[in-house]
Amino acid sequence: MIETINTSVIDWSRAQFALTAIYHWLFVPLTLGLGIVQAIMETIYYKTGNEFWKKTAQFWMKLFGINFAIGVATGLILEFEFGANWSNYSWFVGDIFGAPLAIEGILAFFMEATFIAVMFFGWNKVSKGFHLASTWLTILGATISAYWILVANAWMQYPAGMQFNPDTVRNEMASFWEVALSPVAINKFFHTVLSGWIIGGMFVVGIASWFLLKKRETKFALESIKIGAVFGIAACALSIWTGDGSAHQVAQRQPMKLAAMEGLYEGREGAGLVGIGLLNPAKEQYNDGKDPFLFKIELPKMLSFFAERDLDAYVPGITNIIEGGYPQKDGTVALPAEEKIARGKLAIRALADYRSAKSDSARQQARATLDEHFKYFGYGYIKNPSDLIPSVGLTFYAFRIMVILGGFLLLLFAVVTYLSYKNKFEAKRWLQWTCFASIFLAIIAGQAGWVVAEVGRQPWAIQDILPVSAAISNLSASSVQITFFIFLALFTVLLVAELKIMINAIKKGPEIEHAPVLKNNHIKN
Amino acid sequence: MQKELLITRIVRFYWDGFRNMTIGKTLWLIILIKLFVMFAILKVFFFPDYLGKFDTPSDKQEYVSDELIRRAVNH
Numbered sequence: 001m002i003e004t005i006n007t008s009v010i011d012w013s014r015a016q017f018a019l020t021a022i023y024h025w026l027f028v029p030l031t032l033g034l035g036i037v038q039a040i041m042e043t044i045y046y047k048t049g050n051e052f053w054k055k056t057a058q059f060w061m062k063l064f065g066i067n068f069a070i071g072v073a074t075g076l077i078l079e080f081e082f083g084a085n086w087s088n089y090s091w092f093v094g095d096i097f098g099a100p101l102a103i104e105g106i107l108a109f110f111m112e113a114t115f116i117a118v119m120f121f122g123w124n125k126v127s128k129g130f131h132l133a134s135t136w137l138t139i140l141g142a143t144i145s146a147y148w149i150l151v152a153n154a155w156m157q158y159p160a161g162m163q164f165n166p167d168t169v170r171n172e173m174a175s176f177w178e179v180a181l182s183p184v185a186i187n188k189f190f191h192t193v194l195s196g197w198i199i200g201g202m203f204v205v206g207i208a209s210w211f212l213l214k215k216r217e218t219k220f221a222l223e224s225i226k227i228g229a230v231f232g233i234a235a236c237a238l239s240i241w242t243g244d245g246s247a248h249q250v251a252q253r254q255p256m257k258l259a260a261m262e263g264l265y266e267g268r269e270g271a272g273l274v275g276i277g278l279l280n281p282a283k284e285q286y287n288d289g290k291d292p293f294l295f296k297i298e299l300p301k302m303l304s305f306f307a308e309r310d311l312d313a314y315v316p317g318i319t320n321i322i323e324g325g326y327p328q329k330d331g332t333v334a335l336p337a338e339e340k341i342a343r344g345k346l347a348i349r350a351l352a353d354y355r356s357a358k359s360d361s362a363r364q365q366a367r368a369t370l371d372e373h374f375k376y377f378g379y380g381y382i383k384n385p386s387d388l389i390p391s392v393g394l395t396f397y398a399f400r401i402m403v404i405l406g407g408f409l410l411l412l413f414a415v416v417t418y419l420s421y422k423n424k425f426e427a428k429r430w431l432q433w434t435c436f437a438s439i440f441l442a443i444i445a446g447q448a449g450w451v452v453a454e455v456g457r458q459p460w461a462i463q464d465i466l467p468v469s470a471a472i473s474n475l476s477a478s479s480v481q482i483t484f485f486i487f488l489a490l491f492t493v494l495l496v497a498e499l500k501i502m503i504n505a506i507k508k509g510p511e512i513e514h515a516p517v518l519k520n521n522h523i524k525n
Numbered sequence: 526m527q528k529e530l531l532i533t534r535i536v537r538f539y540w541d542g543f544r545n546m547t548i549g550k551t552l553w554l555i556i557l558i559k560l561f562v563m564f565a566i567l568k569v570f571f572f573p574d575y576l577g578k579f580d581t582p583s584d585k586q587e588y589v590s591d592e593l594i595r596r597a598v599n600h
Binding site: 065069077091121380474494 | 538539541542543545548549551552553555556559560562563567568571572573574575576577582585586589590592593594596597
């Protein structure tokens with residue numbers, strides 16, 4: 001048979017999904033991060049009874065509410081796209097994907113939705129303790145919600161705990177716990193949530209710096225900065241730890257992604273980590289013999305260490321993964337891509353034979369072949385081995401943008417913490433401008449992380465089992481183009497609305513230093 | 526004085542909360558417009574369930590199976 005899907009449908013559908021995910025990810029990390037900061041502030045209010053902290057927490061809570069309202073349900077559009085654009089995928093993984101998303105919808109969302117009402121409406125109506133608990137439970141609900149979404153994403157990167165059923169043509173869950181507690185899911189959850197905390201911390205420091213630049217609400221700004229910066233340091237430090245775990249997981253499960261992240265074409269023992277480098281645009285094929293870098297600065301042996309916890313360990317490059325033949329940790333020799341493709345075709349042929357078998361013995365034989373080669377099922381759709389290579393440039397540079405910005409933010413948080421506790425921050429206007437601008441850098445760092453995770457795993461919708469070319473629905477490219485631009489317009493309008501409302505709320509400020517503090521004040525949320 | 530029923534207190538809690546909203550009213554308006562656009566326009570006209578055209582799970586699995594087999598290169 002011949003390939004009948006127009007590649008532009010795949011590209012437009014991927015672009016549409018990326019657009020929606022990027023937009024969705026503008027709101028989620030701020031919810032996760034800002035939620036914790038406001039809860040810390042309310043906790044201080046609960047402990048001290050100082051109305052200043054109540055007003056401070058209420059101000060950040062108002063911005064949290066604006067962000068939450070504009071962002072809410074944007075993730076549902078991704079689910080629309082699964083059903084419409086990626087219907088083969090949706091059917092193929094239904095049982096596995098459905099469970100985490102159902103838990104997310106029923107448990108986490110309702111928990112979040114219940115307590116957010118108390119958080120906003122409950123000031124002076126419920127006890128301080130119950131209100132504080134509701135604030136923490138709201139953010140806990142949001143975080144649990146993120147966990148189940150990330151479990152679903154992690155399964156696509158590392159499919160575990162399932163059994164393919166050729167009768168239903170679906171993967172069925174064999175072990176809920178293998179899916180829910182897969183090492184990739186756990187690591188991804190912590191790394192992703194921490195990136196949200198960094199954005200939340202930077203948002204608080206950046207907006208509070210704006211108040212200092214405007215010479216307004218000075219005490220509020222300085223106290224907010226202290227909390228945001230310390231929170232940011234903690235988030236950055238933990239993020240480095242989980243990032244290391246993430247790189248290790250990628251090395252174990254997605255070696256091609258790791259090779260693309262490093263621009264590593266020829267594997268070696270004691271491989272160095274590229275600190276900074278410029279890729280050679282003339283390199284077009286993995287085996288054209290051209291140097292992949294115009295220049296690079298390497299940290300010797302560090303890639304081997306991060307990948308395998310051994311300074312002298314072997315790390316395969318793109319060429320090695322395509323050509324195979326290198327020894328793997330389990331003692332086997334890596335198969336060349338051509339062999340994986342052949343086995344994938346065998347698996348697909350076995351599925352066809354199974355479904356058309358007229359006798360039990362023929363069905364059993366086909367099933368045995370399918371089971372034997374199922375782990376290569378997706379390779380059966382790959383035309384050329386080079387199609388297995390993701391965009392090296394995008395993955396390589398996105399990874400460096402994430403890491404370099406992450407390092408910069410850690411340094412910035414550290415400097416801001418030091419100066420603010422020494423009472424010297426108020427005079428550093430250049431640093432206040434830097435903090436304000438760094439809100440956008442933190443957002444870019446988070447988005448770059450997702451680019452690494454998602455671009456780096458191409459061409460797979462599900463690692464090794466289903467490429468995007470098989471996952472896509474049989475649609476026309478024009479219909480996807482239309483919805484792409486509808487989304488672009490819709491998202492732009494919503495983003496402008498959010499920014500406008502958010503900016504107005506920020507300009508209005510917490511009004512701590514202008515308005516008299518009322519004992520029984522009622523928040524207008 | 527008779528104590529208010531729990532359900533009445535909850536209803537009153539939400540009623541007062543919504544009534545006293547300022548920015549919240551604008552946000553709810555945006556949320557409602559967004560949900561309307563998403564579910565009444567996008568979902569219905571642009572993102573129908575692709576496999577929804579099949580009546581039974583059996584038809585769906587037959588279709589997906591056929592697609593997955595047909596798309597395999599040089600199969």
